[in-house]
Amino acid sequence: MARADTAARTLLQEFQVTSAPVDPISLARDLDVQVVPQDLDDDVSGMLLRRDGRCVIGVNRTHSRLRQRFTVAHELGHLRMHRGRPLILDTDTRVNYRNTVSSMATDREEVEANRFAAALLAPETLVRDAVYGASFRTVGELVTQLAGTFELSEIAMTYRLMNLGIISGPAH
Template identity: 70%
Template sequence: MAKADLAARALLREFRIVTPPVNPFELAERLNVLVVPQGMDDDVSGMLLRKDGSCIIGVNEAHSFERQRFTVAHELGHLRLHEGRPLILDIDARVNYRNAMSSMATDREEVDANRFAAALLAPEEMVRQATQRISFRTTEDLVRVLARRFQLSEMAMTYRLMNLGIVSGPAR
C-alpha cells in the first residue's frame, strides 16, 4: 500500500472516522489548520501556507463544494506527506499550490497529495462496503449514488472506483 494511502488511513483512525462522508474542513480544524475560502484565479484550487508552525489552507471560493472538499483534503495530504516548497514572498514561508497542473498529477508530490485526498475522502473499505449495500443497474448509477454519499464529484468517484478496480472505465 502506498505511503499516501497509509497516511490517509492513519488520519482517519486518529480521529475515529468510520463512516462517510469524511469532512476535510473538520479534520483541518482538528489539526489546527485554518481553512480560508478566498478569491483565486480559476485554475488555482488552493494552497497550503506553513509558517512558524502554523498552517493555513486557502481554497478557491468560486469552485464547487465537492471540489473545495477535495482541495482541502489534497492540501492536508501535502501537510502530512511533504515538507513543502520554498516560495519567495514578502515573508519567509513554504507554500504548496493546487492548480490545473497539479490536477494532471505529473509531479510526484501532486500525485501523492491527490492519492491521499482520494483515500481520505473515499476510503477503500468504506467504498467497498457502500458498493455492496446499494443496488444499481449501471456503472453510471453506481457512480452517481456513491458520489452523493461520499460528497465527491462524479468524475472523482469514477477515478476512485477505477483505481480500486471496482469499475473498469468511465460510465458511458
C-alpha cells in the first residue's frame, strides 16, 4: 500500500470516519487547521500555509464545490506527509525556479497529495462496498453513481476506480 493511502487511512481512523461522504473541512477543523475560501487566480486551486505553529488552508472560492472538497483533502495530504515547507501553492501550471531534482520532488509530492486526497474522500473499503451494492449496466453508470455517493467529480471517481483496479479505463 502506498504511503498516501496509509496516511489517509490513518487520518480517517484517528477521527473515526466510517461513512461517505467524507467531510475534509470537518477533518481540517479537527486537526485545528483553518480553511479559508479565497479569491485566487483561476489556475490556483489552493494553498497550505504553516506559520508560528498554526496551519491555514486557502481554497479557491470560485471553483466548484467538488473541486474545493478535493483541494482541501489534497492540502491535508501535504500537511500530513510533506513536513517543513512553510507555503505550498497548488497551481495548474507549476513555475519552478529550482534545479530539476527539487522540481521532480515537488511533482512527486503533488502526485502523492492527489493520491492522499482520493484515498481520503473515497476510502478503499467504502468504495468496494459501494460497488458491491451498486446497480449499474455500464462503467459510466457506476462512475456517476459513486461520484454522487462520495461527492467527487466523475473524473476523480474514474481515476480512483482505475487505481483500485475496479475498472480498467474510463467509460466511453
